[in-house]
Amino acid sequence: MKKLTVLTILTVLGTSLWAQSSWLGQSNTNNQNYISTGMPILLIAPDAVSSGMGDVGVASTPDAYSAHWNNAKFAFTEGTMGISTTFTPWLRNLKVGDMNLLYLGGYHRLGNRGTLAASLTYFSLGDIDMTDIEGNKVTDLHPNEFAIDATYALKVTDNLSLGATARFMRSDLTNGQTINDGSGNSETHAANSLAADIGLYYQNSIDKAQSFALGAFISNLGAKLSYSDANNNREFLPANLRIGGRYTNKIDDYNSISLLLDLNKLLVPTPHFRTYSYDSIQSLTDYNNISPVAGALQSFADAPGGFSEELQEVQISAGAEYWYAETFAVRAGYFFEHQNKGGRQYATVGIGLRYNIFSFDMSYLIPTTKLSTNPLSNTIRIQISMDLKPTE
Numbered sequence: 001m002k003k004l005t006v007l008t009i010l011t012v013l014g015t016s017l018w019a020q021s022s023w024l025g026q027s028n029t030n031n032q033n034y035i036s037t038g039m040p041i042l043l044i045a046p047d048a049v050s051s052g053m054g055d056v057g058v059a060s061t062p063d064a065y066s067a068h069w070n071n072a073k074f075a076f077t078e079g080t081m082g083i084s085t086t087f088t089p090w091l092r093n094l095k096v097g098d099m100n101l102l103y104l105g106g107y108h109r110l111g112n113r114g115t116l117a118a119s120l121t122y123f124s125l126g127d128i129d130m131t132d133i134e135g136n137k138v139t140d141l142h143p144n145e146f147a148i149d150a151t152y153a154l155k156v157t158d159n160l161s162l163g164a165t166a167r168f169m170r171s172d173l174t175n176g177q178t179i180n181d182g183s184g185n186s187e188t189h190a191a192n193s194l195a196a197d198i199g200l201y202y203q204n205s206i207d208k209a210q211s212f213a214l215g216a217f218i219s220n221l222g223a224k225l226s227y228s229d230a231n232n233n234r235e236f237l238p239a240n241l242r243i244g245g246r247y248t249n250k251i252d253d254y255n256s257i258s259l260l261l262d263l264n265k266l267l268v269p270t271p272h273f274r275t276y277s278y279d280s281i282q283s284l285t286d287y288n289n290i291s292p293v294a295g296a297l298q299s300f301a302d303a304p305g306g307f308s309e310e311l312q313e314v315q316i317s318a319g320a321e322y323w324y325a326e327t328f329a330v331r332a333g334y335f336f337e338h339q340n341k342g343g344r345q346y347a348t349v350g351i352g353l354r355y356n357i358f359s360f361d362m363s364y365l366i367p368t369t370k371l372s373t374n375p376l377s378n379t380i381r382i383q384i385s386m387d388l389k390p391t392e
Helices: 006-013 016-024 071-076 278-288 292-298 307-312
Strands: 002-005 081-089 100-110 114-124 128-131 137-141 144-155 160-172 178-180 185-187 191-205 210-222 240-250 255-266 315-324 328-336 345-355 358-367 380-387
Touching: 071 114, 071 144, 071 160, 071 191, 071 210, 144 191, 160 210, 210 292
Parallel strands: 002 128
Antiparallel strands: 081 100, 081 380, 100 114, 114 144, 128 137, 144 160, 160 191, 178 185, 191 210, 210 240, 240 255, 255 315, 315 328, 328 345, 345 358, 358 380
């Protein structure tokens, strides 16, 4: 059980009521200009396979987690039906024992061209004793977030596929509590939203031993989140563009290796306000009035630092995967985010076992800089998968 003040809860969770004001208080000392969104949990790698390779996945081997990485990959799954689930502990470095991320996904092939899929993401922030500034208990909170989606992927040609996903999201961080957001008391409520994803995937062979794949994926493009009707502070969803590729070399009948690279960028406007002033308040108002589609379009050329800052907003993931006899896998990877845009930089390792229709995978995240903070630091993620009707 955790005992936290309202301010601590909202700061840690990054709700709409406080995320905007935190930007207003940012210092310009280190040129840090983070992009804040609602429900950032939607960008966390749900599986132990991709998370063992530095969070790459837009062109990785298709599986039941393709809804997160690139929905178009479903059209090239080897099995005709599959299901997979992952359990991810949260903030274990801080000795928090009741915060977890759960994921369940599955797919079903429809003939040779189409595939239907669905997934559920559930994030529990445990049980929280909400207290006032003086430490007096106010109430118990059970904050949580979830997203549920449905996907259809179509194989357009023998090498190319397209995917489309519809997603419903709900973020309940305050359980309807009345909260002082700095301008007075505000009644809060759960934030709901709808979003869509679209994906493109291409795979082909170079020769009998070598193959490659390319992918592009736009995700979470949808309506903003609002936790209160008393103000205009609405959070952008973590709309995101991911592009990348994979190269696979089947060395012999027993050994194969794949190299993967992803480039990732939020399709969210860059904030232009750094200090608390009339101008920054006006900038905040203007920022809130940007529509999700307009924000996605302008996100490629709106950084106050110009092109150099736009490049800083690109996250890089690189990974490698080795398979022996299609039974045992070893994985490694690295994730890089510029220090002015969050500074997450970490290495990952993982292993996988496959027997008949079952698979078991684990991954582990290792921070590589002292300034790099990650809620999954030094955390083991576990994944169990099953292809119910593998293709012969």
